[in-house]
Amino acid sequence: MYHYNLAFVLVGMSDQVVSIFSHLLPLERFTHDVKGFASLADIPAGTEWPLNTFVILNDETDWSIRLFKERFGGKARLILCTSHADKLEASVLNQMYDFWPWPLSDTFAQLEAVRLQKRIKDEKDAWMNNQYLDIITEMLPDLMWFKDMPGCHLRVNQAFCEAVGKTKEDVTNQYHGYIWGLSGEEAEYGEAVCRASELAVAKAGKTCHSEETVYHSKRGLCELSILKTPVYDENHEIIGTVGIARDITKEKEAQKQVLELANSDALTGLHNRHHFYQRLRNRRKGESLTLCYIDLDHFKYINDTYGHKVGDETLVAVANLLRKSFPKAFITRMGGDEFVVALFGVNDRKEIKARMEFVMNAMKEFFKSDERMRTLAMSIGIAKSENEEADLDMLLQQSDEALYWSKEHGRDQYTFYDEILNELQRFKEHVRHERRITEE
Missing domain, CATH: 3.30.70.270 (Reverse transcriptase/Diguanylate cyclase domain)
Structure with a gap:
């Protein structure tokens, strides 16, 4: 779905290193351009650089953070090749995407070039996956949330916020009692019920269904049909749950009416x-x-x-x-x-x-x-x-x-x-x- 054009700008690098980057095989959905300069000063001022520009800079050349910003604005990310990383100032560290040891061998350059490509792709894939998730969750008319095992809400959609009458900022990193406006014994009971529900899902190790009555901020009392499923980490350890709740109040009322008519x-x-x-x-x-x-x-x-x-x-x-x-x-x-x-x-x-x-x-x-x-x-x-x-x-x-x-x-x-x-x-x-x- 997406396509990215990368620009690798090599400053103060050997012709061999420039050649290594020039001969990199592009990854899926990526193309790249490679340009080499002796110093930052040699880069023409006012050049339009793509958003995905990576500057690989030899620390021994004549450069400064001010000059770097003048040439690239806020678009480029800096990879500094240096022999004294431990002595870099905070202003430099804050601008760095990464740093490589100097002098830069051809073998190391080859490995790091491939690794850099993969890192960029992984970041873009993660960003796109996050975009997909945002789009899907916000398209849903159903309430959706992600919780860790203690019951803290890590992420919710807009439908969830409308149900509880709070903003995403107010809901994120909060627990059941606060989110639904409970207090005292009612809040303690609500937290206990939620905790038991999370543990039941974790124990089952699969998607579980339940129904619950809640007070919707705009609709009043609502019947919800809830699906919860466990979320695992890379070690297959359960770290939380994701839940989807559909308002079935009208369906329940219709079923009740049909049953009343039949009876x-x-x-x-x-x-x-x-x-x-x-x-x-x-x-x-x-x-x-x-x-x-x-x-x-x-x-x-x-x-x-x-x-x-x-x-x-x-x-x-x-x-x-x-x-x-x-x-x-x-x-x-x-x-x-x-x-x-x-x-x-x-x-x-x-x-x-x-x-x-x-x-x-x-x-x-x-x-x-x-x-x-x-x-x-x-x-x-x-x-x-x-x-x-x-x-x-x-x-x-x-x-x-x-x-x-x-x-x-x-x-x-x-x-x-x-x-x-x-x-x-x-x-x-x-x-x-x-x-x-x-x-x-």
């Missing part, structure tokens, strides 16, 4: 039947469960008389009342005018009865408030798990049977399955007997 009833916003089974079959171990199966009495009359629009409005209103009555419960619309309220960890029968009385009274008041709904009532069947490992399908069936009992015995009431178990069995036998008589 929610479109009309009422309650949980749907699919989510009911998914949630309750994966409930926490040891969590007791009570199911309250609810059915609206005479709801068909509302639909037939006033239309489905009013029917839908009724279902939405009932759903809202259930939410208000059971703020911590898992409430599901099973379909039509049937709902199930799942109570977790509620074992006291008196408490359950109190809740049933509350919701039924609230429903009655609501139904009375609208002339169209005065015929409505609510029947409930309740099944309570006898143990923590109760089968969900069995519990749902029991609550449904208790609901059936409520509707068959006057409606507008709630019934506990275990309280009518014996009577329910006799009732089922009676129903089967009546069916046989009818069929005969």
